[in-house]
Amino acid sequence: MNDMRIMERDVDVNEIKIAARGCQVYYADTHAIKDVDVDIEDKTVTAFIGPSGCGKSTFLRCLNRMNDTIDICRVEGEIRLDGEDIYDPKVDPVQLRAKVGMVFQKPNPFPKSIYDNIAYGPRIHGMAKTKADLDIIVEKSLRRGAIWDEVKDRLDAPGTGLSGGQQQRLCIARAVATEPEVLLMDEPCSALDPIATAQVEELIDELRSQYSVVIVTHSMQQAARVSQKTAFFHLGNLVEFGETGQIFTNPVDPRTESYITGRIG
Amino acid sequence: MTDANMSKSGAVPVPRKSLLQPDARTKRRNSAEARFRAYGLAAVGIGVLALVMLLVSIVGTGSGAFKQTYLTIPVHLNEAKLDKKGDRELANLKKVTTIGYAGVLKTSLNDFLAQEGIEIDGLSDKDAGKIISKEAAATVRNAVLADPDLIGTTQDFTLLANGRIDGYYKGRVTMDSAELDGNVTPEQLMLADALKERGLLKTKFNWAFLIAPDASDQRPEAAGLGVAILGSIYMMLTVLILAPVIGVAASIYLEEFAPKNRWTDIIEVNISNLAAVPSIVFGILGLAIFINFAGMRASAPIVGGLVLTLMTLPTIIIATRAALKAVPPSIRDAGLGLGASKMQSVMHHVLPLAAPGILTGTIIGLAQALGETAPLLLIGMVAFVREYPAAWSPESGLFGEPSTALPVQVFNWTQRADPAFVERASGAIIVLLIFLVAMNAVAVMLRRRFERRW
Ligand SMILES: Nc1ncnc2c1ncn2[C@@H]1O[C@H](COP(=O)(O)OP(=O)(O)O)[C@@H](O)[C@H]1O
Numbered sequence: 001m002n003d004m005r006i007m008e009r010d011v012d013v014n015e016i017k018i019a020a021r022g023c024q025v026y027y028a029d030t031h032a033i034k035d036v037d038v039d040i041e042d043k044t045v046t047a048f049i050g051p052s053g054c055g056k057s058t059f060l061r062c063l064n065r066m067n068d069t070i071d072i073c074r075v076e077g078e079i080r081l082d083g084e085d086i087y088d089p090k091v092d093p094v095q096l097r098a099k100v101g102m103v104f105q106k107p108n109p110f111p112k113s114i115y116d117n118i119a120y121g122p123r124i125h126g127m128a129k130t131k132a133d134l135d136i137i138v139e140k141s142l143r144r145g146a147i148w149d150e151v152k153d154r155l156d157a158p159g160t161g162l163s164g165g166q167q168q169r170l171c172i173a174r175a176v177a178t179e180p181e182v183l184l185m186d187e188p189c190s191a192l193d194p195i196a197t198a199q200v201e202e203l204i205d206e207l208r209s210q211y212s213v214v215i216v217t218h219s220m221q222q223a224a225r226v227s228q229k230t231a232f233f234h235l236g237n238l239v240e241f242g243e244t245g246q247i248f249t250n251p252v253d254p255r256t257e258s259y260i261t262g263r264i265g
Numbered sequence: 266m267t268d269a270n271m272s273k274s275g276a277v278p279v280p281r282k283s284l285l286q287p288d289a290r291t292k293r294r295n296s297a298e299a300r301f302r303a304y305g306l307a308a309v310g311i312g313v314l315a316l317v318m319l320l321v322s323i324v325g326t327g328s329g330a331f332k333q334t335y336l337t338i339p340v341h342l343n344e345a346k347l348d349k350k351g352d353r354e355l356a357n358l359k360k361v362t363t364i365g366y367a368g369v370l371k372t373s374l375n376d377f378l379a380q381e382g383i384e385i386d387g388l389s390d391k392d393a394g395k396i397i398s399k400e401a402a403a404t405v406r407n408a409v410l411a412d413p414d415l416i417g418t419t420q421d422f423t424l425l426a427n428g429r430i431d432g433y434y435k436g437r438v439t440m441d442s443a444e445l446d447g448n449v450t451p452e453q454l455m456l457a458d459a460l461k462e463r464g465l466l467k468t469k470f471n472w473a474f475l476i477a478p479d480a481s482d483q484r485p486e487a488a489g490l491g492v493a494i495l496g497s498i499y500m501m502l503t504v505l506i507l508a509p510v511i512g513v514a515a516s517i518y519l520e521e522f523a524p525k526n527r528w529t530d531i532i533e534v535n536i537s538n539l540a541a542v543p544s545i546v547f548g549i550l551g552l553a554i555f556i557n558f559a560g561m562r563a564s565a566p567i568v569g570g571l572v573l574t575l576m577t578l579p580t581i582i583i584a585t586r587a588a589l590k591a592v593p594p595s596i597r598d599a600g601l602g603l604g605a606s607k608m609q610s611v612m613h614h615v616l617p618l619a620a621p622g623i624l625t626g627t628i629i630g631l632a633q634a635l636g637e638t639a640p641l642l643l644i645g646m647v648a649f650v651r652e653y654p655a656a657w658s659p660e661s662g663l664f665g666e667p668s669t670a671l672p673v674q675v676f677n678w679t680q681r682a683d684p685a686f687v688e689r690a691s692g693a694i695i696v697l698l699i700f701l702v703a704m705n706a707v708a709v710m711l712r713r714r715f716e717r718r719w
């Protein structure tokens with residue numbers, strides 16, 4: 001225990017944004033997530049790592065109830081956002097998703113203009129009264145997505161015409177446009193080249209100042225680079241959860257160590 | 266290098282091959298490919314040939330329907346015959362039937378021939394009068410009833426020539442065939458030629474074919490498509506309004522909202538099967554439901570439209586579901602992930618992307634409906650209708666007046682004895698094809714429009 005303390009990074013202790021307790025997920029008869037407890041802090045980047053098929057995406061999708069769209073998927077246990085159970089029957093997943101934004105593995109801009117891509121969320125949530133308000137939101141979001149300079153002259157151009165990295169940053173900008181409190185990212189860089197990846201990683205680090213970010217990644221280097229907390233999943237279990245520095249340098253569980261050293265996965 | 270490796274591994278050394286010398290395998294493969302291409306080309310050729318033959322035959326026989334022979338003669342509207350009392354009372358004028366007017370026409374024509382000095386040996390006055398269509402008497406009668414002051418005057422009228430005379434100028438009737446034909450004599454044809462020489466008998470573009478209602482068996486020269494075109498338009502409007510709305514709503518529900526369970530599976534299978542149900546079955550269904558049960562009028566375009574809507578629904582639903590399926594799920598996720606409701610996600614993002622596919626399906630369904638005959642026969646649209654159906658009337662409601670439809674008119678005309686109707690039927694097919702091509706052109710244009718929005 002003492003060794004662990006030495007390796008600990010200098011992280012502020014933040015308040016807990018999302019708390020999961022005894023979370024189980026079933027796809028029909030497949031038990032995909034087994035009894036997961038995890039606390040996700042505010043203003044922190046939390047990375048989910050683990051071998052392919054271990055349930056990282058499944059768990060991530062529990063956090064904004066995207067799993068509701070899969071008929072055969074069943075979620076049990078308790079997930080609280082700011083102390084409120086998000087699986088409470090009274091909760092409308094639509095409202096939840098405005099608070100917990102999501103960026104997907106493959107960049108998926110709408111086949112509309114760059115402007116309309118960003119403006120869509122604010123429009124459906126009634127966040128802008130006038131066109132001028134909307135313009136401001138669009139510019140602010142694009143700036144936060146670190147893509148403003150590249151697209152400011154062609155806001156009317158189709159979002160699908162951008163390069164892969166630009167598209168992904170557009171999607172991030174689109175997600176932050178609705179002013180979420182948590183940003184979920186499922187392998188956001190897996191379709192990007194190294195330069196675009198670096199840009200997105202830099203962006204994630206900046207987003208940390210305002211949001212709680214949860215990122216799924218299959219790249220351990222990426223987890224080490226961008227996250228403060230890391231959770232290691234294996235076969236649906238949360239094997240280990242802790243400070244990123246500790247997980248990578250001094251894992252407690254032998255399975256974590258095997259994975260990090262490249263023996264599983 | 267290769268040789269060395271070969272001998273080391275103990276394999277039989279393969280002689281070095283030249284790239285310039287194709288080996289036996291390659292040759293065989295190439296010839297198989299050439300054969301395959303030839304088969305493909307032959308298949309395409311057969312298709313094109315069939316199409317060309319169809320077009321040549323239809324246009325060959327049908328183009329005549331768009332021209333019609335008319336003759337212009339001065340008609341003396343004899344007061345003694347048309348208004349015995351001389352008071353121009355409409356009720357009395359109406360008592361004179363077309364038979365009376367036919368007599369006036371015959372007399373006027375013979376007087377005119379005598380005056381012009383046209384004389385054909387062996388042609389009686391009665392036979393001379395027969396070169397004018399029976400329809401002409403009605404034309405003149407209508408003109409007189411519209412303006413009774415014409416009575417007593419002499420007016421130039423342009424009147425339809427008899428169908429056989431018309432056929433003579435279209436090559437259907439010859440001097441030889443007229444010899445054997447009870448309905449026309451060679452002398453009548455000679456008279457027609459004499460009138461043509463003087464420029465009194467002309468072949469003109471036949472607007473009446475597109476506008477006039479159908480005519481009885483004895484006057485093919487007067488038969489037109491007016492009622493059929495109106496009926497078809499009314500039906501298409503009904504289908505156009507109902508089928509896409511119902512079809513797209515059903516598809517969206519099934520594809521995006523319905524839970525995937527046994528019931529939706531059964532519905533899905535049934536819809537697919539419905540697409541293969543013979544159209545005449547839909548006719549029986551329409552007869553049972555709309556006419557016998559709901560008490561709607563037989564022969565009404567609204568009933569035809571409803572039946573055709575039922576018939577096109579499966580086509581539209583299948584095409585729409587395929588189009589919705591083809592929209593990448595990531596677009597739905599993107600919408601939902603931003604906090605859009607399922608309906609918003611579908612309406613704002615999925616539907617616009619699926620629109621070109623939906624449109625194609627709808628137009629295919631509509632084209633199918635336009636050419637459909639069998640179910641319409643069952644609901645009585647085959648009736649002989651002379652009155653233009655009104656789009657709306659207080660007694661019969663929207664699209665409720667008896668009508669017929671283009672394909673049914675084709676069917677109807679092919680049943681008739683006079684060969685002139687064969688030409689009319691082919692002409693009607695040309696009109697039908699023009700409608701279809703126009704609809705497809707609209708579909709292509711709309712598709713382009715939607716697709717250009719990236
Ligand atoms: N839509 C689904 N239907 C059924 N099984 C699924 C579905 N999505 C994921 N699974 C299963 O759940 C397990 C976890 O998958 P996932 O969360 O995608 O893993 P990861 O993101 O870690 O690679 C896998 O065994 C996978 O087969």
Ligand SMILES: [Mg+2]
Pocket residue numbers: 056057058186
């Ligand atoms: Mg995954």
